[in-house]
Amino acid sequence: MPKVLISGRGGSGKSTVVSLLAQRLKRNGNKILVVDSDESNLCLNKILGINKSKDTLMGNLGGKKLIRDKLMEVVQKGESNLNIFDEMSLDNLSEEYVSWNDNLGFLEIGKIEHSMEGCACPMGALARDFFNHIKVNKDEWILIDTEAGIEHFGRGLIEGVDFIVTIVDPSEDAILLANKAFDLSLEDNKTFGLILNKVDRASEKIIKNKLNPNISIIGTIDYSPDIAMLNLKGDSIDSILVNGLNDVINYIN
Ligand SMILES: Nc1ncnc2c1ncn2[C@@H]1O[C@H](COP(=O)(O)OP(=O)(O)OP(=O)(O)O)[C@@H](O)[C@H]1O
Ligand SMILES: [Mg+2]
Numbered sequence: 001m002p003k004v005l006i007s008g009r010g011g012s013g014k015s016t017v018v019s020l021l022a023q024r025l026k027r028n029g030n031k032i033l034v035v036d037s038d039e040s041n042l043c044l045n046k047i048l049g050i051n052k053s054k055d056t057l058m059g060n061l062g063g064k065k066l067i068r069d070k071l072m073e074v075v076q077k078g079e080s081n082l083n084i085f086d087e088m089s090l091d092n093l094s095e096e097y098v099s100w101n102d103n104l105g106f107l108e109i110g111k112i113e114h115s116m117e118g119c120a121c122p123m124g125a126l127a128r129d130f131f132n133h134i135k136v137n138k139d140e141w142i143l144i145d146t147e148a149g150i151e152h153f154g155r156g157l158i159e160g161v162d163f164i165v166t167i168v169d170p171s172e173d174a175i176l177l178a179n180k181a182f183d184l185s186l187e188d189n190k191t192f193g194l195i196l197n198k199v200d201r202a203s204e205k206i207i208k209n210k211l212n213p214n215i216s217i218i219g220t221i222d223y224s225p226d227i228a229m230l231n232l233k234g235d236s237i238d239s240i241l242v243n244g245l246n247d248v249i250n251y252i253n
Helices: 014-027 044-048 064-076 121-133 172-187 201-210 225-233 245-252
Strands: 003-008 031-036 098-101 104-108 140-145 163-168 191-199 217-222
Touching: 003 014, 003 172, 014 031, 014 044, 014 104, 014 140, 014 163, 014 191, 014 245, 031 044, 031 121, 044 104, 064 121, 121 140, 163 172, 163 245, 172 191, 172 201, 191 201, 191 245, 217 245
Parallel strands: 003 140, 003 163, 031 104, 031 140, 163 191, 191 217
Antiparallel strands: 098 104
16 A cells, blocks of 8 residues: 655645545545655644654664764765665554554654754655665555645655555646656656645636646545634644545545
8 A cells, every 4th residue: 555745845735635534544444654755844743633653763773863874974974875674564664662542653764853853864764764664554644734835856765655646736836846746756767746726616626727737636635624724723623524535545546
């Protein structure tokens, strides 16, 4: 079953769509791990309606300095993969860094914690290694929320991923980034689909005219004041039902 990476410009709705898909998959009887690979934003667990675990993956493995040192060793050998994990499955991940709510798990790769702590490359390398080694069985999904933009393509996060979804909200930047993400996904032979978010019929038409016509639009989510209000309050969007999510899931699968 798929490991799906969700990308898009800042604020386009990546974390919202990850949460909507995760809740829908859970209702459909799947086991899902949501991975937060955004090193800045802090509230994906609230949108999902799940507690955080005790630690991030990076914290559990000894912290950023240790991972950075390992990464430096790897780079000095002329390699780029950390290779610190053996093959893993959803069943043998520690609850020290994964919190579970029935069949929905939540894991944070690592967060920026201190001023002047250095770049986020160790988080990227750790995430890449994790996705390269985690295996998903039938009826299991991994949904990966990412930081804004396309840095995760450069960092190689997509290496172990099966499907890229880019979210486009009504903005020129979102459209340009989606066209770029499509090209980058093709470079790596990854399947690609696009979800329009926060649209109405007028903005949907303009976006479609500007997108690369070879891109598959796999879903459309209208602007919803309820989603925006729940986010403002810091509440879960568990109660929000969006039409067409099962079609998105069937397409990806
Ligand atoms: N369909 C929608 N209708 C109304 N508001 C929405 C919709 N989707 C997302 N939002 C709102 O837009 C804002 C940004 O959404 P979200 O945090 O999911 O974006 P993001 O792409 O993850 O942002 P970031 O790049 O900062 O990680 C939030 O306030 C969210 O509630
Ligand atoms: Mg986000």
